[in-house]
Amino acid sequence: MKVQGIILSAAVLLLLHPVSAVKSGDFKTCSQSGFCRRGRAIAARARDATASWKSPYSVDASSVSVSSEEALITAKVQSSLYPDVDFRLEMHVEDDGVVRVRMDEVSGLRKRYDEAADWALVKEPTISSDIRWTAGKKAVSAAYGAGVEVVLEYEPLRVVVRRHGKEQVVINGRGLLHMEHFRTKETPVANEEGLDEQDVMTSLKANAWFEGEDQDAYWEESFSKWTDSKPKGPESLSVDIDFPNHGHVYGIPEHATSLSLPTTTGDDPFFTEPYRLYNLDVFEYIASSPMSLYGAIPLMHAHSAESTVGVFHVVGSETWIDVAHPSPMSSQTHWISESGILDLFILPGPSPDDVFAQYARLTGTAALPAHWALGYHQCRWNYVSSDDVRGVQKQFDEADMPVDVFWLDIEYAEEHKYMIWDQKTFPDPINMTNDVAAFGRKMVAIVDPHLKRAEDYPVYSAARDKGLLIKQSNGEDDFEGWCWSGSSAWVDFFNPDGIEFWAKLFDPRPGKEWSWTQSTEDIYIWNDMNEPSIFNGPEITLQKDAIHYGGWEHRDVHNINGMPLVSAATSTGLIQRGDVRKRPFVLTRSFFAGTQRYGAMWTGDNLGTWEHMAVGIKMVLSSNIAGMVFAGSDVGGFFGNPDAEMLVRWYHVGIFSPFLRAHAHIDTKRREPYLLTEPYKSYVRNILRLRYSMLPVWYTAFRENSETGRPVVRPHYAVFPQDLNGFAIDDQFFLGSSGLLVKPVTRPGVTEETVYIPEDEVYYEYFSHQTYHGSAEGKNVTVPAPLDRVPLLVRGGSIVPTRERPRRSSSLMAQDPFTLRVALSKSGAAKGELYLDDGVTFAHRDGALVWREFIAAKTSKTTTIKSRDLAVEKPFAADLAIYDPANAFSQSIKNVRVEKVIVLGLSGKPSSVMLTGGGELVWEFEEGAGSAGKEERASVLTIKDPKVGIAQDWEVKITL
Ligand SMILES: *[C@@H]1O[C@H](CO)[C@@H](O)[C@H](O)[C@H]1NC(C)=O
Numbered sequence: 001m002k003v004q005g006i007i008l009s010a011a012v013l014l015l016l017h018p019v020s021a022v023k024s025g026d027f028k029t030c031s032q033s034g035f036c037r038r039g040r041a042i043a044a045r046a047r048d049a050t051a052s053w054k055s056p057y058s059v060d061a062s063s064v065s066v067s068s069e070e071a072l073i074t075a076k077v078q079s080s081l082y083p084d085v086d087f088r089l090e091m092h093v094e095d096d097g098v099v100r101v102r103m104d105e106v107s108g109l110r111k112r113y114d115e116a117a118d119w120a121l122v123k124e125p126t127i128s129s130d131i132r133w134t135a136g137k138k139a140v141s142a143a144y145g146a147g148v149e150v151v152l153e154y155e156p157l158r159v160v161v162r163r164h165g166k167e168q169v170v171i172n173g174r175g176l177l178h179m180e181h182f183r184t185k186e187t188p189v190a191n192e193e194g195l196d197e198q199d200v201m202t203s204l205k206a207n208a209w210f211e212g213e214d215q216d217a218y219w220e221e222s223f224s225k226w227t228d229s230k231p232k233g234p235e236s237l238s239v240d241i242d243f244p245n246h247g248h249v250y251g252i253p254e255h256a257t258s259l260s261l262p263t264t265t266g267d268d269p270f271f272t273e274p275y276r277l278y279n280l281d282v283f284e285y286i287a288s289s290p291m292s293l294y295g296a297i298p299l300m301h302a303h304s305a306e307s308t309v310g311v312f313h314v315v316g317s318e319t320w321i322d323v324a325h326p327s328p329m330s331s332q333t334h335w336i337s338e339s340g341i342l343d344l345f346i347l348p349g350p351s352p353d354d355v356f357a358q359y360a361r362l363t364g365t366a367a368l369p370a371h372w373a374l375g376y377h378q379c380r381w382n383y384v385s386s387d388d389v390r391g392v393q394k395q396f397d398e399a400d401m402p403v404d405v406f407w408l409d410i411e412y413a414e415e416h417k418y419m420i421w422d423q424k425t426f427p428d429p430i431n432m433t434n435d436v437a438a439f440g441r442k443m444v445a446i447v448d449p450h451l452k453r454a455e456d457y458p459v460y461s462a463a464r465d466k467g468l469l470i471k472q473s474n475g476e477d478d479f480e481g482w483c484w485s486g487s488s489a490w491v492d493f494f495n496p497d498g499i500e501f502w503a504k505l506f507d508p509r510p511g512k513e514w515s516w517t518q519s520t521e522d523i524y525i526w527n528d529m530n531e532p533s534i535f536n537g538p539e540i541t542l543q544k545d546a547i548h549y550g551g552w553e554h555r556d557v558h559n560i561n562g563m564p565l566v567s568a569a570t571s572t573g574l575i576q577r578g579d580v581r582k583r584p585f586v587l588t589r590s591f592f593a594g595t596q597r598y599g600a601m602w603t604g605d606n607l608g609t610w611e612h613m614a615v616g617i618k619m620v621l622s623s624n625i626a627g628m629v630f631a632g633s634d635v636g637g638f639f640g641n642p643d644a645e646m647l648v649r650w651y652h653v654g655i656f657s658p659f660l661r662a663h664a665h666i667d668t669k670r671r672e673p674y675l676l677t678e679p680y681k682s683y684v685r686n687i688l689r690l691r692y693s694m695l696p697v698w699y700t701a702f703r704e705n706s707e708t709g710r711p712v713v714r715p716h717y718a719v720f721p722q723d724l725n726g727f728a729i730d731d732q733f734f735l736g737s738s739g740l741l742v743k744p745v746t747r748p749g750v751t752e753e754t755v756y757i758p759e760d761e762v763y764y765e766y767f768s769h770q771t772y773h774g775s776a777e778g779k780n781v782t783v784p785a786p787l788d789r790v791p792l793l794v795r796g797g798s799i800v801p802t803r804e805r806p807r808r809s810s811s812l813m814a815q816d817p818f819t820l821r822v823a824l825s826k827s828g829a830a831k832g833e834l835y836l837d838d839g840v841t842f843a844h845r846d847g848a849l850v851w852r853e854f855i856a857a858k859t860s861k862t863t864t865i866k867s868r869d870l871a872v873e874k875p876f877a878a879d880l881a882i883y884d885p886a887n888a889f890s891q892s893i894k895n896v897r898v899e900k901v902i903v904l905g906l907s908g909k910p911s912s913v914m915l916t917g918g919g920e921l922v923w924e925f926e927e928g929a930g931s932a933g934k935e936e937r938a939s940v941l942t943i944k945d946p947k948v949g950i951a952q953d954w955e956v957k958i959t960l
């Protein structure tokens with residue numbers, strides 16, 4: 001029976017995609033959003049028209065001009081729909097081969113918002129002066145670099161980037177480009193003077209093949225009980241960006257979905273909506289959905305075995321993106337934004353590393369975090385008093401569990417007036433912070449951007465008096481809305497004075513104006529709710545017609561709102577607040593392209609379910625490839641009460657995230673790890689210790705990111721770009737360049753796990769030294785995964801530096817010795833890096849650092865392992881121009897030793913192990929087991945105390 005069939009399949013779907021409690025009705029679908037509806041309608045008309053469809057946009061060939069340096073081309077663009085409306089297109093190639101295409105309406109009724117790039121870009125990119133454009137009758141083009149050609153075709157307008165003749169990126173190839181020009185409500189064809197109503201109607205009809213007949217939601221639209229006044233009328237921007245030779249697309253975070261983005265125009269009932277970028281506070285979000293979440297980075301990678309390319313569309317307004325795969329080897333995307341100009345960067349790759357570097361040159365890299373920020377963060381809504389905080393710290397110490405940071409959620413603040421301590425529960429905040437700092441630990445307190453509208457709240461009253469608040473749609477009255485603090489107002493961080501005002505609040509030193517004197521330099525900041533979240537607003541956020549600095553509507557800047565605003569203002573404040581400048585730590589929930597320069601993000605209010613645990617990994621990978629590398633999801637899940645098994649597995653997920661924090665909702669049971677019973681408690685202790693032992697690896701990965709833009713955690717396609725088997729893998733990943741490959745378990749009842757090895761190389765299980773052999777075609781291997789062990793392999797050819805003394809906090813490890821795990825490749829070689837500095841100040845920018853390379857090499861019967869200075873070879877790093885191997889930091893760790901070298905995979909027992917220039921060392925050798933090519937145990941040579949310093953040059957010779 002049909003009805004039964006429907007019920008059955010719905011039940012099956014529910015099993016496949018357990019739907020959580022998100023109130024879907026709170027958030028728009030594309031069909032509830034006027035401009036998205038209009039954009040998708042263009043795509044539908046194009047599809048129906050097939051061969052007869054032609055983009056109305058064309059370049060006026062006579063207008064094409066190449067600037068004197070022949071680097072920048074400008075051209076007049078027109079649409080056959082509105083012959084009297086002019087657009088200007090600008091295109092140039094940057095010195096790293098990135099192509100920028102900008103298009104804006106010229107002399108329109110109004111100005112489109114064009115400042116998104118000012119916020120996102122770290123600096124204006126340098127235009128290459130080597131490019132020679134060739135202008136012809138039908139197109140202008142330039143060839144450069146390794147086989148790259150960029151072409152602007154005139155009729156219709158089309159931009160194509162090819163490599164070796166093969167299309168990489170095609171803009172407007174399907175003719176969906178549409179920049180809705182500004183018009184007046186009365187005469188939709190505003191710029192056409194002298195038209196009477198009849199002409200207008202005729203013109204509208206004539207354009208209906210493209211724009212539709214009904215002027216859908218041009219001037220006002222409603223959603224639920226809200227009406228958006230839309231005083232500027234329609235101004236949306238639609239553009240198709242296709243990758244005819246790339247089968248996978250990644251990026252455009254933040255969405256809870258697989259890394260390789262599923263098609264949104266096919267049959268999957270959970271992916272019928274375009275991916276939405278509109279920063280929102282989504283309560284109990286779905287673990288598999290194209291819905292919007294808290295952050296938006298309009299960067300997409302397209303990938304094939306031949307090349308990787310990227311597109312970065314710098315737009316700050318709400319944007320929807322349809323993804324289709326017309327064949328397994330090609331991808332089509334359609335971007336629909338509510339406002340803003342076309343400002344598109346095409347990142348030509350051709351490798352994933354090239355794309356990372358190209359994007360990093362545009363938007364910058366993550367600020368090198370304070371070292372302690374890579375430790376374990378313990379959060380809860382809420383630690384209710386200063387004695388509660390002290391008690392939690394005591395219990396961590398009694399349980400011998402390392403922790404670096406205790407967090408305070410909103411309840412520390414009297415009536416949620418952030419920075420005002422609740423005297424009843426936190427009578428001694430400075431003493432409390434000092435008690436925490438006594439163990440080298442820090443605190444993080446939440447400071448949300450909603451300000452309680454209370455006269456006695458100095459932050460609010462000062463911001464109001466200085467005229468720094470976001471305005472209502474009339475542009476005059478301060479906007480007010482509802483949030484945790486009740487009736488609230490919001491500082492406008494698009495106003496430079498708003499940033500300056502905010503930054504000064506964090507100074508604990510008394511000054512002329514109010515600042516947080518009841519704080520210390522050991523308190524860092526969490527900016528939550530900065531989408532902004534407004535409980536009584538449309539989609540739980542700010543009305544789009546609210547007004548920001550410069551008269552821009554919130555519509556234009558919404559996705560940028562959480563960024564330089566709170567993050568830059570807060571992080572600047574934290575840097576400036578002391579006599580010695582220290583690295584800031586700011587956690588933000590909302591983010592945009594470029595936010596990586598200021599702080600860390602987390603994936604928001606996840607659920608304590610296996611699905612959320614699993615999707616958190618994919619979200620952290622997606623955020624990493626989009627530059628926002630300091631990322632993590634809340635261990636344990638924000639909502640719910642995970643059982644011990646789930647919690648243990650979740651700690652494994654957590655310690656392999658760049659940002660490691662446990663957090664829980666106020667309604668959950670306490671679940672600090674010391675509350676677990678045995679054996680779970682010991683499992684988690686060991687898991688946290690594993691994280692701390694690997695802090696050198698994490699820190700080195702962050703340093704590498706700051707130099708190269710390469711992600712801290714890396715999906716397979718980024719490491720093995722030619723291996724087709726890896727393109728959709730997002731449940732296992734590599735940690736920086738360390739060679740560590742991890743696949744956290746995200747299902748219950750697991751005792752073993754399949755791990756994919758992408759190459760013909762030996763991999764060593766981290767704990768047992770069991771070997772696993774891959775193959776050139778790629779191979780799945782089965783590794784043990786009991787609850788106390790995460791599937792973790794070391795790639796043959798890697799040297800992994802760790803610190804293995806258990807400590808209470810990371811700062812207590814500063815003088816601890818190192819262990820080097822040398823995992824020899826099949827050919828007997830290995831390499832690794834270690835970056836160190838004081839972890840706190842900016843002295844590394846003056847060359848106070850240590851950067852070593854370890855190299856193992858084999859010649860017939862001898863394997864040598866040596867340590868050399870790598871810092872001297874990093875000429876592209878500005879701070880290393882003044883690098884001195886005997887710098888103050890290096891001096892400060894001159895007594896820090898290598899205490900152990902573990903060599904995996906020697907082909908036989910050594911006859912001697914000598915320190916060059918020293919003597920025979922103390923060592924032990926354990927034979928390997930099994931026969932070559934089969935899973936077996938590697939031979940293990942342990943050199944105890946090789947008598948060398950970590951920051952020193954040395955060489956050890958192993959002779960068989
Ligand atoms: C804070 O600590 C100081 C010094 O240890 C002590 O004298 C003072 O009474 C403490 N203040 C509070 C409010 O506990």
Ligand SMILES: *[C@@H]1O[C@H](CO)[C@@H](O)[C@H](O)[C@H]1NC(C)=O
Pocket residue numbers: 725754756777778779780
């Ligand atoms: C590895 O296993 C996964 C399923 O766990 C499968 O989809 C994939 O095709 C396998 N890969 C190889 C190379 O066998």
